[in-house]
Amino acid sequence: MNESDVVEQAVDAAHGALQAMQKADGHWVFELEADATIPAEYVLLEHFLDRINPELERKMGAYLRRIQGAHGGWPLYEDGDFDLSASVKAYFALKALGDDPEAPHMRRARTEILRHGGAERANVFTRIQLALYGEVPWDAVPVMPPEIMLLPSAGFFSVWNMAYWSRTVIAPLLVLCDLRPIAVNPRGVHVQELFCTPPAQIKDWIRGPYRSWWGPVFKGLDSALRPMVRHFPRKLHKKAMRACLRFIAPRLSDGGLGAIYPAMANVVMMMRALGVPDSDPRAKQAWQALQDLMVDRGHEAYCQPCVSPVWDTGLAGLAMLEASDGPRATLPEATRRQLASTAAWLRSQQILDVVGDWAVNAPGLRPGGWAFQYDNAYYPDVDDTAVVGMFLHRQDPVENAEAIARAREWIIGMQSRDGGWGAFDIDNDLDVLNHIPFADHGALLDPPTADVTARCVSFLAQLGHAEDKPAIERALAWLRKEQERSGSWFGRWGTNYIYGTWSVLCAFNAAGVPPEDPAVQKAVAWLERVQRPDGGWGEDCASYEGAPEGVYEESLPSQTAWALLALMAAGRHGTKAVERGVAWLAAQQDGEGRWHEKPFNAVGFPKVFYLRYHGYKQFFPLLALARYRNLEDSNTGRVEHGF
Numbered sequence: 001m002n003e004s005d006v007v008e009q010a011v012d013a014a015h016g017a018l019q020a021m022q023k024a025d026g027h028w029v030f031e032l033e034a035d036a037t038i039p040a041e042y043v044l045l046e047h048f049l050d051r052i053n054p055e056l057e058r059k060m061g062a063y064l065r066r067i068q069g070a071h072g073g074w075p076l077y078e079d080g081d082f083d084l085s086a087s088v089k090a091y092f093a094l095k096a097l098g099d100d101p102e103a104p105h106m107r108r109a110r111t112e113i114l115r116h117g118g119a120e121r122a123n124v125f126t127r128i129q130l131a132l133y134g135e136v137p138w139d140a141v142p143v144m145p146p147e148i149m150l151l152p153s154a155g156f157f158s159v160w161n162m163a164y165w166s167r168t169v170i171a172p173l174l175v176l177c178d179l180r181p182i183a184v185n186p187r188g189v190h191v192q193e194l195f196c197t198p199p200a201q202i203k204d205w206i207r208g209p210y211r212s213w214w215g216p217v218f219k220g221l222d223s224a225l226r227p228m229v230r231h232f233p234r235k236l237h238k239k240a241m242r243a244c245l246r247f248i249a250p251r252l253s254d255g256g257l258g259a260i261y262p263a264m265a266n267v268v269m270m271m272r273a274l275g276v277p278d279s280d281p282r283a284k285q286a287w288q289a290l291q292d293l294m295v296d297r298g299h300e301a302y303c304q305p306c307v308s309p310v311w312d313t314g315l316a317g318l319a320m321l322e323a324s325d326g327p328r329a330t331l332p333e334a335t336r337r338q339l340a341s342t343a344a345w346l347r348s349q350q351i352l353d354v355v356g357d358w359a360v361n362a363p364g365l366r367p368g369g370w371a372f373q374y375d376n377a378y379y380p381d382v383d384d385t386a387v388v389g390m391f392l393h394r395q396d397p398v399e400n401a402e403a404i405a406r407a408r409e410w411i412i413g414m415q416s417r418d419g420g421w422g423a424f425d426i427d428n429d430l431d432v433l434n435h436i437p438f439a440d441h442g443a444l445l446d447p448p449t450a451d452v453t454a455r456c457v458s459f460l461a462q463l464g465h466a467e468d469k470p471a472i473e474r475a476l477a478w479l480r481k482e483q484e485r486s487g488s489w490f491g492r493w494g495t496n497y498i499y500g501t502w503s504v505l506c507a508f509n510a511a512g513v514p515p516e517d518p519a520v521q522k523a524v525a526w527l528e529r530v531q532r533p534d535g536g537w538g539e540d541c542a543s544y545e546g547a548p549e550g551v552y553e554e555s556l557p558s559q560t561a562w563a564l565l566a567l568m569a570a571g572r573h574g575t576k577a578v579e580r581g582v583a584w585l586a587a588q589q590d591g592e593g594r595w596h597e598k599p600f601n602a603v604g605f606p607k608v609f610y611l612r613y614h615g616y617k618q619f620f621p622l623l624a625l626a627r628y629r630n631l632e633d634s635n636t637g638r639v640e641h642g643f
Contacts, residue, residue, distance in 0.1 A: 003583070007629050010586040013593030014622040015323040018316055019338065021618070026341030028316040029309040030615030031295055033302065034604070036064055036074040037086050038261050040093035041129065042290070042303040045265050047096045048132060048183035049272055051287075056294070059301035061097045064090050065105060066300065072108035073116075077541040077600035077610040082112055085126040088119045088194060092129075096189045110193060118196035120205070123608075124440050125262070127205070128173070132269070133183045135191060140205040142437035143225045146174040146240040147232060149247060153360050159247075160360050161433060163446035164379045164424040167357065168258030171247045172266035178241065181273040206437045214435035222437050252282065255375030256289030260306045264289050305604065305611070310349055310370050312615045314387035317342045318643055319619040321394050322626040343395045346370070346388050347403045351380050358414065361426045365413035368406030381423045382414050383452045383493065386459035390643050393462060408463060411456050412471055419474035420448025420482075421456045423493070443605035449492035450482045450500050454507035458642030461510035472511055479504055480519055487522035488549055494602045495610075497549040498539050498559050501527060502566035510642040515571035524570050526550070527563050528577045535580030536588075537563040541599070544606040557595035558613075560585050561620035565627060569639050573631040582628050585621050595621050 022028055039060050046052045069075045073087035091109045099106055113119065119130065120140075130136045149171065153160035159167045192198070206219050248267065251257055256264035264286065271283045278287070293304045317339060324335055351367050354377040359365060369380030370388050389407040392400035416427045429447040433439060457475045460468045483489055483504075484497070491500030501523050508520055515521075527550075531537055536555025540547055552559075564581045572578055588595055595617045602611040631637055 003579070004629075004632070006586050007582060007625055010589050010593075011323050011622065011626050011629055013589065014618070014625065015320065015335075015593075017593030018320060018618055018622055019335065022316070022338060022342075026338060026343075026345040027309055027313040028615065029307060030312050030613065030618070032304045032306065032308045033295075033612040033614065034305045034609065035076045035083070035086055036067055036090040037609070038305050039063060039302045040086075040089035041261070041265060043093035043096055044089070044129060044133070044183075045268065045290075047185055047187070047189070048269060049278075050184035050186045051278070052186070056296075056301055057097055059296065059299065060303075061094060061099070063300040063302045064094055068105055068109065072112040074109075076608070078598050078612070080541060080610075082116065084113065084116045085122040087113050088122045088126050088191075089129065091194065092133075092189075092191050095191060096185075096187065098187075101193065113194050114196055119191065119194040120197060120199065120202055124438055128177070130191075132176070132181065133185060133190070136199045136205075138177070138180055139226075140199070140202070141177060142206060143222050143229060144170070144174055144177050144438055145225075145229050145232065146178050146244050147236060148240075149174060149243040150236075150240050156430075157433070157436075160357075161428070161430045162444050163428055164357060165258065165260055165263070165446075166444050167247075168251070168260065168263035168379075169266060171244050172257065172263065172270040175241065175244050175270045176266060176273060179273045181269070210435070211442065212435055214432055218436045251378050252285065253375045253377065254285060254289060255373050256286060258379060259289075259371070259373040259376035261290070261293060261303065264293075305609075307373050308613065308615075309374055310346070310384050310388065311372050312613075312619075313342060313346060314370075314384065314391050315623075316615065316619045317346075317391040317395070318387070319623040319626070321391065322623050322630065325626070325630055339395055340399075343392055343400055346392065347400065349374075350388075350403055350406065351377050352406060354378060356380060358425055361428070362413050366406065366409060368408075368410035369414075370407075379424055380410075382411050382421050383423055383455050385411055386455040387643070389459045390462055390641065394641060404463070408460065408465070408468075411459065412468065415456070415471055415475070416448050418448060419478035420450075420453040421475070422446040422448050423452050441605055441608040443608060448478065450479060450489040451491050451493055451503040453479060454489075454500075454503035455643075457507035458510045461507070461512070462642030476508070476511055476513065479507065483519055483522070484549070486549055487519075487524075487526035489523070492603070492606075494562075495539055495541050495559070495600065496543045496603070498527070498530075498537055498562050498566075499602075502562035502569075505566040505569045506639075506643060509569040509571075509639055520570050524567060524572060527566055528575075531563070531577055531581065535584035536560040537581065538599075541603070541610050544603060544610075552599070554599075555584060556597045556599060556601070556617075557585060557588055557621045558597060558601050558616040561624035564624040565620075568624075568627055568631060571638065573628060573637060578628070582625065585625060589621070594618060 071082045073082040074090045076083045127140045131138050148157050151158035257267045267286050276283050356378040369385040371380045372384050385407050414426050422428050425446045428445050433444050434442050453475050488497035489500035489504045530550035532555045537559045538552030538554050538556040539550050540552045567578050597617045600610045600612045601616050602613050
């Protein structure tokens with residue numbers, strides 16, 4: 001069988017496999033997995049409330065034990081290094097489930113936790129979890145008075161200067177930190193053995209390492225503010241607490257507050273602390289939203305950080321369209337109907353009547369975006385919107401014209417002053433806030449990033465409106481400034497430099513930047529340099545932590561697909577590097593038309609929180625192989641679409 005036949009066979013098999021995964025109403029949704037932190041927090045939430053589901057917890061225990069690292073603790077991603085905060089939470093959860101502290105896996109975990117400084121050195125969110133159980137005093141937590149909810153957007157510490165995920169997590173957390181409830185903890189589980197120094201003897205909970213000189217400045221401010229908080233006027237304090245609740249109430253939905261686990265869990269605990277009975281409709285809705293995050297595999301279970309149906313559907317739809325395109329492809333009537341239903345489902349998810357938090361910095365802009373999840377109307381994001389817009393434009397630009405027009409209007413209005421795009425907010429770049437004690441994760445903000453900016457350029461360029469050229473040119477100038485010395489681009493939302501470079505090269509191609517451009521040539525040279533001997537590409541999440549860019553111990557389907565799509569966008573489809581990558585990708589496909597990979601492939605917050613999108617290994621290889629086939633058959637050899 002020649003190469004052409006091999007690729008065609010792989011495309012057909014992958015197309016059929018992905019089509020079989022589609023839901024009846026036209027959308028796709030795949031598992032979204034994180035590290036031990038979220039399932040461990042969920043176990044502790046059940047014990048905080050005394051709403052224990054023994055069968056679910058038995059399966060979560062099996063999951064947590066399986067993903068324990070060889071080093072004895074828990075990593076943030078597959079085969080990652082020991083992480084103190086994740087390990088403290090996982091140990092605490094397993095002990096709550098009934099694991100004997102003297103069992104070998106618990107002893108190993110405890111030894112490593114103590115060797116790394118003990119639970120007292122865990123991050124802020126872990127110390128808050130410990131405070132809710134009475135394991136540490138509330139002095140272990142940075143001062144976060146609810147009065148900050150009263151600050152206008154012009155206020156330095158205003159929540160409106162923080163990212164969407166920060167606002168939704170903080171609002172109920174401010175109430176919790178003020179009320180200071182203690183977990184029911186029906187089994188009386190404690191983890192004092194995880195501390196190198198008894199918590200009552202610790203005088204200084206907030207200490208470096210600091211990321212800049214702002215760290216000790218804000219630490220001093222925290223120390224000065226701490227004794228003052230109790231003297232704030234009572235009337236002002238009550239007003240602030242009401243402001244927290246006023247913020248939360250309209251944003252509650254079947255998807256939960258912000259549709260992300262930490263905010264959703266904080267709301268459930270907040271309601272309990274406020275005395276809201278579990279039978280209250282609001283409490284029932286908030287609890288059900290958490291249950292909807294569960295993945296039950298029969299022998300084990302875990303809790304997702306959120307769900308990704310809109311993102312999965314846009315990307316899977318683009319892969320299906322590519323596979324159905326080109327001279328050798330025929331679009332079966334069944335596929336045509338399914339993709340029409342996909343477009344209809346996506347149109348039904350567009351947010352047209354809710355003015356979300358983004359409007360604080362973009363007043364007067366009409367809504368028109370898509371959220372990542374099923375139900376998160378206050379928080380659409382431009383990355384999803386650009387991907388969905390490109391799919392709708394390719395699927396049927398006439399039928400989808402109104403949805404595309406509204407998406408275009410919203411994306412243009414969300415461009416930041418520097419020419420780039422953040423994910424959820426505009427001009428959300430007050431970097432100094434990342435140095436306050438509460439933000440020890442360094443991810444309080446949502447500034448413009450190369451991957452999101454590139455996606456917006458790809459969408460606007462694919463539409464081809466002449467009046468959008470100034471916005472595109474500003475974005476291209478911003479992207480050029482962001483190119484790394486190596487020639488790559490940083491991938492904020494996908495692992496990592498391969499993802500970022502793929503995103504930008506697609507945007508450059510869509511915007512008409514020629515392959516001869518020095519920035520393109522430099523990126524191509526980097527991609528070809530990091531290609532693995534077997535023909536594939538791979539990158540370790542450790543690249544977010546200082547490891548070499550674009551390097552891993554094995555080739556991965558999703559990363560190889562990104563590299564191939566990048567090179568083809570740069571006009572390199574006929575090169576040896578691309579041919580070798582295509583051969584590797586086709587050879588890795590199983591007999592059912594699927595690919596497999598274990599390593600994590602995305603990031604929530606670099607150095608803090610990583611993700612495994614289970615759909616990436618299915619739709620990106622299909623997109624890459626179908627693109628290669630179509631370019632081989634093309635008269636121009638040029639990628640004609642933004643993505």
